[in-house]
Amino acid sequence: MKAETWVFGATTAFFVLVTPIYWIATAYGGYLDGKGDWTGFTALAMTTLLCLMITVYLGFHARKMDARPEDSRDAEIADGAGELGFFPPYSWWPLWCSVCLGVMVFAVAMHAWWLFIIGAGFGVVALSGFVFEYYRGEHAH
Template identity: 65%
Template sequence: MKAEAWIFVVCTVFLVLVTPAYWLVTDATEQGGDWTGTSALVMTTLLTAMVALYLGFHAKRMDPRPEDRKDAEIADGAGELGFFPPYSWWPLWCAAALATMVFGIAAGAWWLFIIASVPGALALCGLVFEYYRGEHAH
């Protein structure tokens, strides 16, 4: 975790240096200045600082992982890595239904939104309950 924390610390330092420079270059104090970019950079800086503090705090409290130790062997990282789901068609149908619903809202065709919400609900139920029935049931 220490490596990940240092990555976010470096990103935070970079953003702390870039944000005031961006503010000065775009001349945000004038009428037509770019407050949007400056605000986005400030929020990004705070976000990376928050992640760096979280990772740094937990890196001190947990045992080093094999990838954090310099004397670790490749075999130290062996073992079960977790569950990785097989192929699934449900995300495709969820995305298609959501795209149709958003298009219906954008076009002002509420009837299209209502029609697309029915297959959207079915696709979402299929995605949620995918591992409870069928070929990949647990």
């Protein structure tokens, strides 16, 4: 994870440099009447802090973990062989969850609470199927 730490560290350094430049450019750049752009500055400041948080997190875990093959300069492709993890097969449940959410959002926008209740009812069924799809059927384990 050392490579990821360096990537996010460079991104953090970039945003540390860009954020004050953006503030100065908007405050004294001849527009916005010298007030600056608080929305853009806040977004860049929060992005900087988010990148810093990820950098610190990855840095702490990189020191505690054993070196991975991709962290070594003299590693071979075969060093990374083996099981990589569990990758779920196809599933229709995310589609039905998103359809139910879309119906519920549409119902709120149209003030049709009866439609929201119908969407929530089907949404409970769809979400339950999505959560418990590996407990029964073909892909149970």
